[in-house]
Amino acid sequence: TSIYWHDNAFLPEEDVRISPHDRGYNFGDGIYEVFRVYGGKIFEAEAHFERLRRSAEGLKLALPWGLDGLRAAMTELVERNALSEGTVYLQITRGTAPRNHLFPADTAPSALAYTREVARPVQSMERGISVVTLEDIRWLHCNYKTLNLLANVLAKQEAADRGAADAVLHRDGVVTESSASNVMIVKDGLLITHPADNLILHGVTRAVALRLAQAAEIPYAERPFTLDELYAAEEAFVTGTTVEITPIVAVDGREVGSGKPGPITRRLQREFAAAIGR
Numbered sequence: 001t002s003i004y005w006h007d008n009a010f011l012p013e014e015d016v017r018i019s020p021h022d023r024g025y026n027f028g029d030g031i032y033e034v035f036r037v038y039g040g041k042i043f044e045a046e047a048h049f050e051r052l053r054r055s056a057e058g059l060k061l062a063l064p065w066g067l068d069g070l071r072a073a074m075t076e077l078v079e080r081n082a083l084s085e086g087t088v089y090l091q092i093t094r095g096t097a098p099r100n101h102l103f104p105a106d107t108a109p110s111a112l113a114y115t116r117e118v119a120r121p122v123q124s125m126e127r128g129i130s131v132v133t134l135e136d137i138r139w140l141h142c143n144y145k146t147l148n149l150l151a152n153v154l155a156k157q158e159a160a161d162r163g164a165a166d167a168v169l170h171r172d173g174v175v176t177e178s179s180a181s182n183v184m185i186v187k188d189g190l191l192i193t194h195p196a197d198n199l200i201l202h203g204v205t206r207a208v209a210l211r212l213a214q215a216a217e218i219p220y221a222e223r224p225f226t227l228d229e230l231y232a233a234e235e236a237f238v239t240g241t242t243v244e245i246t247p248i249v250a251v252d253g254r255e256v257g258s259g260k261p262g263p264i265t266r267r268l269q270r271e272f273a274a275a276i277g278r
């Protein structure tokens with residue numbers, strides 16, 4: 001049986017009790033992180049916990065656990081589940097209280113975490129994926145990793161209904177990110193990705209990819225790019241904790257570049273593999 005971490009205790013999944021009045025359930029009033037575990041270790045733990053801190057701050061959610069305590073708990077959870085390759089899901093809600101939009105007084109946040117065995121998506125990383133483009137209808141605090149994922153859910157489903165792997169979102173023709181990952185393109189040899197502002201999630205993998213690009217002397221720019229630039233790109237790819245660096249080979253039914261993963265994408269994939277010890 002799988003061990004969960006719930007309100008500071010480790011217990012089997014069957015013993016987890018969630019109140020129907022949990023604000024996460026009623027309002028999506030909470031935050032989360034998804035961590036990747038390679039070889040039994042949480043990858044980029046520091047960056048994830050720092051983002052969790054910023055998300056909590058953004059939602060005015062006072063975390064009753066210190067980041068070090070949370071990190072120790074997640075490490076113990078990975079050990080208790082003997083997880084070698086997979087993910088840790090951690091969510092923190094504003095807690096349980098009678099339904100009322102106002103923040104409840106004297107209510108402690110509630111936390112839940114569990115692990116999942118997940119293999120690296122080798123096939124899509126090798127072949128690349130097709131995406132469709134959709135209008136980004138989300139709110140203006142996409143830098144907070146909140147439980148409110150309805151726009152992302154609708155976008156991903158629409159992509160699937162149209163036979164694509166994911167949806168790349170745009171605001172008035174400016175590409176922001178995809179439903180669950182960040183987007184990068186290559187134009188004239190320059191790697192371009194949306195700036196880390198309030199319109200995108202500041203992806204941990206995005207930061208890793210930019211760091212790897214810098215080390216490999218691949219020039220990059222954090223600047224907005226348009227749908228037309230995406231259509232005309234030499235290469236495109238998404239970055240994310242579970243998708244790592246996955247090439248985009250088609251957008252709205254049109255091939256990107258040669259229609260195959262490009263050389264800069266391949267280079268960054270190799271550097272990423274090396275960074276995770278593969």
Ligand code: PLP
Nearest residue numbers: 180181182201203204205240241
């Ligand atoms: N953008 C969105 C909307 C996401 O949900 C995610 C999560 O995976 C990302 C980007 C990528 O972030 P990270 O690399 O930290 O997983």
